[in-house]
Amino acid sequence: MSxxxxxxxxxxxxxxxxxxxxxxxxxxxxxxxxVRILRFPCTGRxxxxxxxKAFAQGADGVIVSGCHPGDCHYTSGNFHARxxxxxxxxxxxxxxxxxxxxxxAWVSAAEGxxxxxxxxxVNQKIRELGPYKSFKNLVNxxxx
Amino acid sequence: xxxxxxxxxxxxxxxxxxxxIGYVEGPTGRIRAAFIRKPEECSKLLINQNCIQNLAVYLLxxxxxxxxxxxxxxxxxxxxxxxxxxxxxxxxxxxxDVIGFYAGNTIVEFKNFTEIEQRLKEVKLELTSDDAKLIxxxxxxxxxxxxxxxxxxxxxxxxxxxxxxxxxxxxxxxCLCDCNQPQILSAPSHLLGxxxxxxxxxxxxxxxxxxxxxxGRACPVGIPLHILTMKIAEDVLKNFGKRAGTxxxxxxxxxxxxNDDREDFxx
Numbered sequence: 001m002s003x004x005x006x007x008x009x010x011x012x013x014x015x016x017x018x019x020x021x022x023x024x025x026x027x028x029x030x031x032x033x034x035v036r037i038l039r040f041p042c043t044g045r046x047x048x049x050x051x052x053k054a055f056a057q058g059a060d061g062v063i064v065s066g067c068h069p070g071d072c073h074y075t076s077g078n079f080h081a082r083x084x085x086x087x088x089x090x091x092x093x094x095x096x097x098x099x100x101x102x103x104x105a106w107v108s109a110a111e112g113x114x115x116x117x118x119x120x121x122v123n124q125k126i127r128e129l130g131p132y133k134s135f136k137n138l139v140n141x142x143x144x
Numbered sequence: 145x146x147x148x149x150x151x152x153x154x155x156x157x158x159x160x161x162x163x164x165i166g167y168v169e170g171p172t173g174r175i176r177a178a179f180i181r182k183p184e185e186c187s188k189l190l191i192n193q194n195c196i197q198n199l200a201v202y203l204l205x206x207x208x209x210x211x212x213x214x215x216x217x218x219x220x221x222x223x224x225x226x227x228x229x230x231x232x233x234x235x236x237x238x239x240x241d242v243i244g245f246y247a248g249n250t251i252v253e254f255k256n257f258t259e260i261e262q263r264l265k266e267v268k269l270e271l272t273s274d275d276a277k278l279i280x281x282x283x284x285x286x287x288x289x290x291x292x293x294x295x296x297x298x299x300x301x302x303x304x305x306x307x308x309x310x311x312x313x314x315x316x317x318x319c320l321c322d323c324n325q326p327q328i329l330s331a332p333s334h335l336l337g338x339x340x341x342x343x344x345x346x347x348x349x350x351x352x353x354x355x356x357x358x359x360g361r362a363c364p365v366g367i368p369l370h371i372l373t374m375k376i377a378e379d380v381l382k383n384f385g386k387r388a389g390t391x392x393x394x395x396x397x398x399x400x401x402x403n404d405d406r407e408d409f410x411x
Contacts, residue, residue: 048347049328049340056336069403079401083384086406087350087398090379094282094372095343096291104410118411134291138336141299 006061006126008035008119009054013043013066015073016108023112031116032123035063042066044077048088051102055135061126063118065105078106100125101132145190147251148217151243153186155215161241162212165202167195177202181211191217191245198356200225200312204234215241220267221356223260224389225312228354230257231394234315257392264390271355271374278371279378295335298342300365303333307345307369310362313352320344346372351380351397354389 012018018039024031040046043066054062064085072078085104093099103122107115148166155161168178168188175194179202180186200222202208216222223244229235237257244252244263254260270276282290305321308314321329321341329344330337345359346369353373360370381387383406386397 049344052340052343056340069407076401079403079405080399082405082407082410083398083401085410086383087376087379088347089409091343091346091350091372091376093287094290094375095294095339096285096287096289098287106410134288138295138339141335 004127004131006034006123006131007059008032008061008063008122008126009059010035010037010063010065010119011040011046011050011054012037012063012107013046013073013078014039014041016067016071017065017105017115019109020107020111020115023109024115025112027112029112029116031119034123034126035119042072042074042077043081044072044074046081048084051088051092052097055097055101055132056139058136060129060132061101061103061122063103063105063122065107065115065118068106068108071108097135098129098132101129145249148191148243148245149186149189151251151253152180152189152215152217153183155241156180156183156186160213161215163208163214164189164217165199165208165214166217167191167197167199179208179211189217191249191251193247195219195245196221196357196361198222198225198310198312198354198358200229201310201358203229203240203312204315213240215243218242218244220244220246220264220269221354221358222312223264224269224354225356226389227257227260227264227392228313228352228389229315231389231392231396232352233394261390261392269355269387269390271378272357275355275357275371275374278368279375282371294339297367297369298338299335301333301338301342301367302365303331303338303341304364306362306364307359310358311349312356312358313349313354314345320348342369342372345369346376349373350376351384351386352388353377 046064051062066078089099105118152164164180166189167175170176177197177199198221199216226242242254244254329340355374355377357370360368380397384397
């Protein structure tokens with residue numbers, strides 16, 4: 001799989017991880033360009049369907065990241081998100097969705113280096129797992 | 145049975161209640177729901193072990209509400225749904241009458257919802273062994289097998305939304321799957337859209353499903369989709385210690401939190 005370039009979608013919160021990713025850039029830390037960052041107001045806004053949609057649209061991996069617990073700009077958005085993820089991660093597992101392709105992280109606005117490291121490690125992992133064929137194939141079921 | 149008929153007749157004759165939502169025997173001998181509006185028709189009402197449908201589903205339907213104040217004959221699942229609906233501010237205490245029945249045909253006329261809450265504390269609410277076994281069976285599969293299992297099941301889905309119609313908790317007047325600007329869930333009964341629909345349905349019932357199993361029974365192609373919501377209900381109980389439809393306290397599992405919720409999977 002040498003020519004496989006993973007497509008990774010990152011759903012990040014505006015206040016911590018997005019700013020953190022900015023810091024990665026201004027600190028001139030290099031990281032894998034396979035990631036597409038989507039900015040949300042808060043992790044609490046990241047609907048579980050976004051993850052499903054990302055896979056359906058051809059993503060091989062997903063990163064979901066936001067403020068550390070206690071640091072939420074809206075006080076409790078990430079606490080609510082955490083509960084949702086506990087439930088949804090277990091549910092994805094029950095459905096047979098490959099949960100190792102979904103990476104949950106807390107990255108604060110000061111952790112530019114951690115963001116680079118997160119993206120690189122996910123990128124590495126997805127490279128090893130290969131393209132997410134079983135989900136991508138769904139789109140073509142019944143299409144001749 | 146006599147007691148039930150007398151209670152129902154009394155309620156209708158006093159004019160306090162306009163409709164009794166209960167079980168009757170249909171023309172082919174199957175138990176089905178009925179809406180009794182005349183005291184003389186109360187003799188048709190019955191309860192037995194086949195009265196498993198969750199009649200709470202009718203409480204919020206506009207065409208049933210039109211009949212006027214209802215009294216519902218409630219098995220355990222229906223009682224739980226009533227509590228959950230009250231918790232979600234869909235029905236107020238005193239707005240409906242609830243006549244509960246239990247195994248062994250014990251009948252209780254509840255005065256208020258708090259009584260239901262008290263009574264449910266004495267009842268076992270575990271999943272039936274069939275459902276628990278199926279969940280266990282799927283849990284034991286590896287990721288590929290699980291995926292194949294659900295792909296096979298969902299490929300038979302015809303998107304009739306019987307699961308939605310049979311569920312007392314699916315009461316949104318406009319469901320997410322009916323929205324087409326933007327189209328969030330793809331409408332045709334194609335495998336991808338089917339999967340999206342069942343994920344959405346199950347997740348929107350997370351922490352709210354009372355595990356009556358009516359969605360699975362309503363499915364015309366026999367997809368065991370009730371275990372999706374039941375599995376989540378079990379997870380919610382395990383992780384947050386909450387069981388839907390057992391309390392009137394307005395604290396929904398997924399819109400509340402604790403500082404020390406599990407986060408071992410978040411790096």
